[in-house]
Amino acid sequence: MKKIYTIALSLFIGSLVAQSSFEVFKLGTSDKVAPNSIIKGSTTADKQTTIQFDIRNTSNASHSYSVKRYDKLLNHSTMDTTIASAFFCFGGNCFPTNVYDATEVVDALTIKPGETASETGLAIDPTNHYYHLDTDIIEASTVGISEVRYTFYNVSNKADSIQFAIRYNDPYVGIKETVKNTSRVELYPNPGTDFTTITLESSNDQAGQLKVFSSIGSVVYEKQILSLEGKHSFDLNLQNLSAGVYFVQLKEGSTSTTKKLVVQK
Numbered sequence: 001m002k003k004i005y006t007i008a009l010s011l012f013i014g015s016l017v018a019q020s021s022f023e024v025f026k027l028g029t030s031d032k033v034a035p036n037s038i039i040k041g042s043t044t045a046d047k048q049t050t051i052q053f054d055i056r057n058t059s060n061a062s063h064s065y066s067v068k069r070y071d072k073l074l075n076h077s078t079m080d081t082t083i084a085s086a087f088f089c090f091g092g093n094c095f096p097t098n099v100y101d102a103t104e105v106v107d108a109l110t111i112k113p114g115e116t117a118s119e120t121g122l123a124i125d126p127t128n129h130y131y132h133l134d135t136d137i138i139e140a141s142t143v144g145i146s147e148v149r150y151t152f153y154n155v156s157n158k159a160d161s162i163q164f165a166i167r168y169n170d171p172y173v174g175i176k177e178t179v180k181n182t183s184r185v186e187l188y189p190n191p192g193t194d195f196t197t198i199t200l201e202s203s204n205d206q207a208g209q210l211k212v213f214s215s216i217g218s219v220v221y222e223k224q225i226l227s228l229e230g231k232h233s234f235d236l237n238l239q240n241l242s243a244g245v246y247f248v249q250l251k252e253g254s255t256s257t258t259k260k261l262v263v264q265k
Contacts, residue, residue, distance in 0.1 A: 022059070022162070024164070026054075042168060043139040043169060045142055045143050046141055050134050053132065054117055054133070062113065065152055066101065068150065069150055071086055086135075086136065089130040091130075137168065145169050149166075150163065150166070186259075187248060191263065193238065195239075208224075209251045211248075215244055215246070242265070243265040
């Protein structure tokens, strides 16, 4: 009885650490996409933006794969009623905005061991360039933040999957607060209306650069500063800023600290 329990436990643990049968990478590069990663993207008003990915079967057996799309956030223009629209191409087909799972329309793409979706497509139809994943978004009339998620999955085992998100026009993506930074930034009041006081606290004297980004990544304020040891403050005029979310970034050498600032009118 003890042996049976041990075997069952080993099988259970093995199932928890089972490896995916495939990997995802940006097309034309060796950059692998980690599960649940957030990829930074940018758009232009009224234009289409495409980011391409490929999938490789890393197992020793053929598997059939498909893609799902999830529109977590689509930018709504503040100037009119236009909304950003997302769609994708995979497995030799392109799918309109109202199709979220490729298998709703076509069969999954079967990929042999060691092959990529692109290589599979080349053998099937050399004139069709849509076997890899094309992630597309057409921006609204004004640029804003959108987030679209994609999931590659094995149709015979949906737990065998990799999901990632593309976050468009978000300056905070790729800008992380630095744990080991020697300076601390505080904003008060926050939310602010006419001004906010920026307080810097530093453990030593060092030169730095202070920037304020809008929600679409534009620099709306920039100042060269000298952070002296101890605490010092200065006021940031908000009267010329529209209501919305901004990001205040202090960069000193290779480290940076970013704080969110809300402006109310």
